[in-house]
Structures are given as structure tokens and as C-alpha cells.
Amino acid sequence: MANVDYSIVRGAERAVATNKVLKNTYLLLSATLAFSAVMAAVSMALALPSWMYLVSVIGAILMGMFVLPRTANSSAGIGVIFGITGLLGLGLGSILTAYLALPKGPEIIATAFGGTGLIFLGLSGYALTAKRDFSFLGGFVFAGMMVVLIAVVANLFLQMPALSLAISAAIILLMSAFILFDTSRIVNGGETNYIMATYGLYLSIFNIFISLLQILGIMSGDD
């Protein structure tokens, strides 16, 4: 009777499942980013006011907290994630309209876009090839997230430019760590739901882009 090493078979099955999650995550991420870009273009064409950004962020947070976790294991989750990313795209469009009105606006937007792409591709490539499990970052990133949230709430009312700059810098570092953490969890089988994985990576990219826009806007002397 053939002596089958089931640990190898199970390992191969796990690798196939992980690759499937990874492939589906990047496909859905590409689609949601493209959809967001279309919605941002629609928002810019309609010249939506800048308060639309706050409305879209509130809507997206509520959907992300209450609707997405309940639908992520069904096909309805796809519709919900497109709803969230479309909403954030609409809000982003209103911010971009405001930046385009600045003298160096188009340059700032292009630089932030390129920088976000470089950061995401670089960190994802690193996490995929490093053969390291970055899930030890869990406690650190969630603690950092809570500190940043408290600072964001405080600055909603204090409106201090220096604190705003510090928050943006902290968000870029924190979201960079989240990219390592999320990608590593997909690769190592810690995240098996590609909708939730896409949501995590999308939020990291979105937050890095918004924070870079703010930092470049302030530092260029235009904001």
C-alpha cells in the first residue's frame, strides 16, 4: 500500500487555497479601485461640495462596521464593498476638486497618486517575498489605530495644522504597517475571506493617498 504523506498533501491544498484568496483579493482590489476612480470622476464632473467627503466617510464607516461583516461570506458582500468604495470615491472626488483649484493642485495630486502606488506596490511585493509572518504587528497596528482615532477626533474640533500634519504622517506609517500585516495574513492563511482582505488593503491605500495629499498640500505652501 502506498505510503502517502498527508502533511505534504495538506500543505499543497493550503497553498492552493492561499493563492486563490490572494488572486481574488488583488482582482477585487483592482476592480474597486477602478470603480472608485470612476466615482471620483463623476463627483468632480458634478462639482460636489467638500462636505460630501465627510458624508461619504461616515457612510463608508457605518457600512464597514455593520453591513460588510454580515455579508462578507456571501455574494452580497461584493455589492457592499463596491458600495463602500464607490461612496469613498465620491467623497474623494470632492476633495480632488478642492485641490485642483490650488496653483500646484494637479502636481500635488499626481505626486500623491504616484507615491501611493509606489508605497503599496513596494510593501506588497516585500510582504509577498519576505517569507516572514508579519502578524506579530497585530497588537501594534491596532493600538496605533486607536491612538490615531483619538487624535483625529480631537483635531476635528481643534483644527490645528501641526496636529493635522502629525496625524497624516502617523496614518501613512500605520497604513504601511497594515499593508505588511494584511498581505502577510493572506499569504500565511490568516485571512481566508477575500472581500475582507480587499476592504483592509483598499482602506490602507485610500488613507495613504488622502494623507499624502494633505502632507504635500501643506508642505507645498498651497493648503
Add this chain to the structure above:
Amino acid sequence: MSLFLQIALAVILVMMLFFLWPTFKHWQEHGPKAKAGDWQAVILPLALVVGLVVLLIALVR
């Protein structure tokens, strides 16, 4: 309008803090601990991110 939205966002962000708390506790208590060399493997790419942001700032100034 803006003040109302700011208050609404603040309430939702505080709510999010309460949502995040159990996740934070879980990762703090049950998450894997860093092994030797793990933090260096994180600090290096994050330092490169900082360098890139500084470069981008220099580009738009």
C-alpha cells in the same frame, strides 16, 4: 452643516474605538510575538516609506 457633520463623524469615530477595542485586546493577548529580526524587517521598509515621503515633499516644494 459642517459642524453637524463633524459632530456626527466624531460620534462614529468614538463608536469605532469601542469596536476596535476587542480586536486590539485579542491581538495583544493571543497574537503571535515577534521573533529575533522581525522588527528590523518592519523598520527597514517603513524607513524607506519615510524617505519616499520626504522625497515627494522636496519634489512639490
